[in-house]
Amino acid sequence: MSVIVWFRQDLRLADNLALAAAVETGEPILPVYILDKEAMLGGASRWWLHGSLEALGGELEKRGAPLVLRRGLAADILPSLVAETKASAVFWNRCYEPTAIARDTTLKASLAASGIAAKSFNAGLLAEPCEVQTGGGGPYKVFTPFWRSLAARAPFAAPLRAPKNLRGLAGIASDDLSRWNLRPAKPDWAGGLRTAWRPGEKHAAARLSYFLDELVVGYATMRDLPAVEGTSRLSPHLHFGEISPRQVWAAADAVSRTTPEASSGVMSFLREVGWREFTHHLIYHWPEMVDHAWKPEFEDFPWAHDDALLSAWQRGRTGYPIVDAGMRELWSTGYMHNRVRMISASFLVKDLLIQWRHGAEWFEDTLVDADIANNRAGWQWVAGSGVDAAPYFRIFNPVTQGEKFDADGQYIRRYVPELVRLDNRYIHRPWEAPSAMLAVAGIELGATYPKPIVEHARARARALAALASIKKG
DNA sequence: GTCTCCTTTTA
DNA sequence: AAAAGGAGA
Numbered sequence: 231m232s233v234i235v236w237f238r239q240d241l242r243l244a245d246n247l248a249l250a251a252a253v254e255t256g257e258p259i260l261p262v263y264i265l266d267k268e269a270m271l272g273g274a275s276r277w278w279l280h281g282s283l284e285a286l287g288g289e290l291e292k293r294g295a296p297l298v299l300r301r302g303l304a305a306d307i308l309p310s311l312v313a314e315t316k317a318s319a320v321f322w323n324r325c326y327e328p329t330a331i332a333r334d335t336t337l338k339a340s341l342a343a344s345g346i347a348a349k350s351f352n353a354g355l356l357a358e359p360c361e362v363q364t365g366g367g368g369p370y371k372v373f374t375p376f377w378r379s380l381a382a383r384a385p386f387a388a389p390l391r392a393p394k395n396l397r398g399l400a401g402i403a404s405d406d407l408s409r410w411n412l413r414p415a416k417p418d419w420a421g422g423l424r425t426a427w428r429p430g431e432k433h434a435a436a437r438l439s440y441f442l443d444e445l446v447v448g449y450a451t452m453r454d455l456p457a458v459e460g461t462s463r464l465s466p467h468l469h470f471g472e473i474s475p476r477q478v479w480a481a482a483d484a485v486s487r488t489t490p491e492a493s494s495g496v497m498s499f500l501r502e503v504g505w506r507e508f509t510h511h512l513i514y515h516w517p518e519m520v521d522h523a524w525k526p527e528f529e530d531f532p533w534a535h536d537d538a539l540l541s542a543w544q545r546g547r548t549g550y551p552i553v554d555a556g557m558r559e560l561w562s563t564g565y566m567h568n569r570v571r572m573i574s575a576s577f578l579v580k581d582l583l584i585q586w587r588h589g590a591e592w593f594e595d596t597l598v599d600a601d602i603a604n605n606r607a608g609w610q611w612v613a614g615s616g617v618d619a620a621p622y623f624r625i626f627n628p629v630t631q632g633e634k635f636d637a638d639g640q641y642i643r644r645y646v647p648e649l650v651r652l653d654n655r656y657i658h659r660p661w662e663a664p665s666a667m668l669a670v671a672g673i674e675l676g677a678t679y680p681k682p683i684v685e686h687a688r689a690r691a692r693a694l695a696a697l698a699s700i701k702k703g
Numbered sequence: 704g705t706c707t708c709c710t711t712t713t714a
Numbered sequence: 715a716a717a718a719g720g721a722g723a
Contacts, residue, residue, distance in 0.1 A: 364721085364722065364723090365722070365723065366722085370721085370722090371720085371721065371722095372708090372709070372720080372721050372722075373709085373710075374708075374709065374710090374721095374722095375708090375721070375722055375723085454711085498710095501710085502710090505710080568711090569711080572710095572711060576712095611710095611711085612711095618709080618720090618721095619709080619718060619719040619720050619721080624711085624712055624713090625712075625713075626711085626712075626713095627712090627713075627714095630713090631712095690713095701718095705723105706722105706723090707721100707722090707723090708720100708721085708722090708723105709719105709720095709721090712716105712717085713715105713716080713717080714715090714716085714717105
């Protein structure tokens with residue numbers, strides 16, 4: 231007899247309820263990770279996954295239960311592992327994306343039908359989608375009431391410690407992680423990712439501590455400045471489950487108790503954790519939101535498909551420095567500061583009138599924290615096609631946003647070296663700079679750096695007209 | 704029905 | 715100062 235622990239987006243030992251439950255049974259444990267051959271993981275996510283599995287595998291091995299890697303479909307692999315190991319149970323922590331729910335529901339039924347105890351747990355959210363309801367019994371559609379209702383459930387269960395020792399099973403074949411080719415080889419484009427990130431549970435915990443010790447005090451104001459290290463940068467760790475939201479909550483809450491001057495920073499940080507909960511809540515209750523606009527009238531939106539413009543956006547060659555800096559940060563580090571995500575997303579959807587789904591797909595290809603719920607709900611927020619009653623004027627101005635949040639152009643200069651010598655006054659609008667100043671800075675618009683691919687004022691008017699054209703009534 | 708409120712906005 | 719429209723109590 232033995233218990234299989236199926237790891238998915240919970241690549242950690244601490245506060246892992248499925249693992250803890252398996253330990254509790256007293257049976258030998260077989261930890262397994264299955265690389266779904268049908269899952270379309272983006273390149274940056276694949277890179278991260280390699281590091282995360284390497285770290286998890288090392289820790290499990292140290293404790294006596296090495297991680298077994300298999301590739302294929304869980305529906306094929308788990309039953310065959312059950313047979314191979316004479317397992318009596320399979321435990322896992324729940325995921326909330328529609329495709330994962332469909333897969334897990336079927337699997338649970340078929341395992342149960344063959345007499346296997348298939349048990350799932352919540353180790354990924356502070357509260358599961360069905361646990362947070364409006365007074366009328368339905369799901370929330372507005373963040374603030376959702377957040378109030380979620381926060382009222384605190385304190386949350388205390389996070390569990392990692393098990394010290396595990397009883398493993400010997401002789402179960404595993405794939406070789408390096409053969410999965412999750413890391414890019416030819417060419418190896420992951421240099422920027424390696425510089426920016428350290429995947430794995432240990433690094434997730436270290437990052438949380440560092441953030442709470444050094445940054446959270448200033449979080450409320452610094453979090454909006456892309457040039458500054460002011461955010462937690464925990465998103466990829468949370469996405470892969472190297473750290474749990476309960477661990478984050480507990481640690482942040484403890485800081486605000488011991489350090490009152492940090493409490494407002496902690497509050498605004500936890501609110502962002504609340505946004506992660508909210509997007510998972512939305513995607514759970516409206517799974518069609520993953521691929522379709524939540525607001526049906528957006529089916530008729532006059533999108534302007536243009537591959538050349540899409541590609542200019544993807545490559546960071548729009549001629550708007552804040553957008554280009556963001557897109558290049560994404561390309562080189564697998565990450566983009568949240569403020570800039572909003573600006574560049576608004577630019578794609580409103581200024582270029584390109585369907586939000588193209589943007590969402592690009593982000594999922596390139597982000598280390600690519601997360602269906604956060605990403606799709608975020609894009610729909612920007613597009614105005616999501617649940618919130620979006621003001622029609624939710625159109626970011628790339629120049630004023632740049633001037634407001636990157637006043638000295640430090641962020642621009644970091645990622646758009648062509649503009650490094652341009653005077654601050656024009657760093658966010660090089661096309662208005664006097665030609666002598668451009669010459670001194672070594673810039674030739676249209677050659678060394680693009681001219682704006684659209685004129686924002688005109689693009690804004692066009693977006694407003696497009697939005698008006700689909701208005702109900 | 705009434706009242707309040709709404710991450711990120713714009714000009 | 716203005717902005718659409720609706721959620722939530």
